[in-house]
Amino acid sequence: MGAHDAPPDRRLGRVVFAVGVALSALLMFLGAWERRWIADDGLIVLRTVRNLLAGNGPVFNIGERVEANTSTLWTYLVYAAGRLTGIRLEYVVLGIALVLSTTAVVLAMFGAARLYRWRLRDAGGALLLLPAGVLVYIAVPPARDFATSGLETCLVICWIGLLWLLMMRWATPDPERARPLPGTAQILGTAFVAGLGPLVRPELALLAVLALLMLFLTPDLTWRVRAAMVAVAGGVPVGYQIWRMGYYGLPYPNTAVSKDAGGAKWSQGFEYLGNLVSPYLLWLPFLFLAVAAAAVLMTTRRRERPAGGPVPAARPWEVRGLDARTVVARAQRALRTPTAVVGFALVSGLALALYSMRVGGDFMHGRVLLPPMFCLLLPVAVLPLRLPERSRIGNDAPTRFAAGMAFLWLGTIVWSFFASNTTGMVEGAVVGRSGIVDERAFYALNTGHLHPIRAEDYLDYPRMRAMVGAIADNPNGGLLLPTPSFDTWDVVPPPEPIPPGGAGHTVFFLNLGMTSMNTSLQTRVVDQMGLAYPLASHTERLEDGRIGHDKILYPDWVVADTGMVDVHPWLPAYLDEDWVAMAQVALTCPQTQELLASSRADLTWGLFKRNLRNALDYADYRIERVPKYEIQRCDLEMPPPRN
Structure with missing residues (x-):
């Protein structure tokens, strides 16, 4: 039946849905554009992309193989778009982010x-x-903040939305065209998309495994198809995982080592949850939508028809006599139903939320809870409103049900209007006791730019112009250390003789993105937290440190590691010569030397195999941040005092 031959009721439904999709997509696009920006952490990604474009490989600093970006797929997507278009990387990121964020909303609907x-x-x-859950997501300010930001949130929700649509298509025949359930080709396509989850973000392996299990256990599939599914789903992520372990010497991105992603900070996680829910009364629209979804479920309760034909309702005396094989077969058939896919979305959202809370959330307001929230809203991305036939409108059950659904939908719309115009965190631009901050407001305030997008916009951030000037004023090279003053840097010089062209510059600063994108690729940029610096990332986590910033490497280590002059007056007064000497000895620890060689030594086939074999051990290796204690741990000889 063509579009013009459809009954009037169906045509009306199609028009309303099309308008709702277009309006929701427009709201997402305009909301993201209104709050467009690129975070300092978003600029970190671009440093790796710059190195890729320059032929230096997927590294943050030349000569040191460190995976400083959490999302592998996001890095290579930006790289591919940058190479194809040739335009400025910040604008490449902005364009991709707007498209993916908008597409995610459409896929969910x-x-x-x-x-x-x-x-x-x-x-x-x-x-x-009618659009409902998607409007709740759009209304929350952090959702529009991180629709751009240069981080991978846009890719995460787009992947989740695509997997949701594919799984729902896999579980339901087309109700309007009377087509059968999708066959092998779509199952393999869905498996391929699911398999990409760990490359979108490592924790999305939770969703990928759950979806793949549902596909794999589908009844009536041959083992040949199941084998093809495993190959299709695992080919890219497994191949990359082998390469990652051999190339980087780690089983996951260095960011997971830096932030100890396997650690637990439940109390901070609950505070992070409250930091998102409380300012917007986020529980209210979830309550509205949960009641609406439950009403639809109760009024349309039926025995669904899974793949493989109808399953007759079992009689009580038959259930007691079922054997194990029959029970398993029925459970398998129940997997390929819309109800099971809804369960998949809800379980996935809860699992992601619990994982995020377990690690303590994040320092950016709302960021890591956006994907779980998006998952939980998928089944109610739209709400069904069944208009009774004209001849039956009155005080009957269908009319009352339609009125109730309309009330719940209107309540959601009213909440969305007020939430979208809410500031959010009180004094969100200030880092308070919780360590959580409205990241966009923070950088807009501290750069003086409403939309900080280009790397140059961050030159107006404290210390940045002074950093550029310090590098220019010291052509021989040196180690740049930030001072309490916003307009000066201490420069520890290299030892003489100075090689032709200088000894190179190293910048030691927390904000990796703005520093690395405002310096040349030849300038080494490292941080005390360890996102791009293995020496710092392999220190122990501070239990009472600010979330996301709870590793601090003392600058004495960097002086020793870079080989700069280690005595006063060339050494800044706040650094101790004895500490630097102890750090030099501590760096000779054989295990530490092996760890550093895994990312710094020339990559030979022998080193690749060693990294592959030892990647898990390297990930677990930890260094004492106090050089004296590290010398004791490694059973090394203490250097004599210099003073």
Whole structure:
């Protein structure tokens, strides 16, 4: 049946849904554009992309193989777009982010529409699918902040939305075209998309494994198809994992080592959850939508038809006599149903939320809880409003049900309007006791730019212009250390003789993005937290440190590691010559030398195999941040005092 031949009720439903999709996509796009920016952490990604474009490999600093970006796929997507377009990387990121964030909303709505069209396929009257959950997501200010930001949030929610739609299509025949369930080709395509999860972000392996198990256990699949599914889903991520372990010497990105992603900070995690929920009364729209979803479920309760044909309702005396094989077969068939896919979305959202809370959340307001929230809103991305037939409008059950759904939908819309115009965190631009900050407001305030996007915009951040000047004023090279003053840097010089062209510059500063993007690729940029510096990332986590910044490497280590002059007056007064001497000895620890060689030594086939074999051990290796204690741990000889 063509679009013009469809009944009037169906045509009305299609028009309303199309308008809702277009309006929601427009709101997402305009909301993201209004709050467009690129965070300092977003600029970190671009440093790696610059090195890729320059032929230096996927590294942050030349000569040191460190995976400083959490999302592998985001890094290579930006690289590919940058190479193809040749335009400025900041604008490449901005364009990709706007497209992916908008697409995510559309995919979520199409998946939910498929669910309700199937669930309500036998009901009479016009079925209006109204945007609901997607408007809740768009209304929360952090969702629009991180729709751009240069970070991978846009890619994460787009991947989740795509997987949701594919899984829903896999579980439901087309209710309007009477087509059967999708076959092998779509199963393999869905498996491929699911397999990309760990490359989008490592924790998305939770969703990928759950989706792949549902696909793999589908009844009536041959083992040949199952084997093809495993190959299709695992080919890219497993191949990359082998390469990552051999190339970087770690089983996951260095950011996970730096932030101890396996650690637990539940109290901070609950504070982070409250920091997102409380300012916007976020529980209220979830309550509205949960009641609406429950009402639809209760009024349309039926035995779904899984793949493989109808399953007759079991009688009580038959259930008691079922054997284990029959129970397993029924459970397998139940996996390929819309209800199971809804369960997949809800379980995935809860699992991601619990993981994020376990590690303590993040220092950026709302950021790591956006994907879990997006997952939980997928089944109610749209709400179904079934208009009773004109002849039956009155004080009957269908009319009351439609009125109730309209009330819940309007309540969600009213909340979305007020939430979207809420400032959010009180004094969010100031880092308070919780360590959580409104990152966009913070950088807009401290750079003086409403939309800091280009690297040059961050030259107006404290210390940045002074850093550029200090590098220019010291052509022989040296180690730049930040001072309490916002307009000066201490420069520890290199020892003489100075090689032709200088000994090179190293900048030691927390904000890696703005520093690395405002310096040349030949300038080494490292941080005390260890995002791009293995020596710092392999120190122990500070239990009471600020979340996301709870590793601090003393600058004495960097003086020793870079081989700069280690005595006064060339050494800044606040550094101790004895500490530097002890750091020099501590760096000779054989295990530490092996760890550093895994990323700094020339990559030979022998080193690749050693890294591959020892990657898990390297990830677990930790260094005492106090040089004296590290010497004791490694059973080395203490250097004689210099003073």
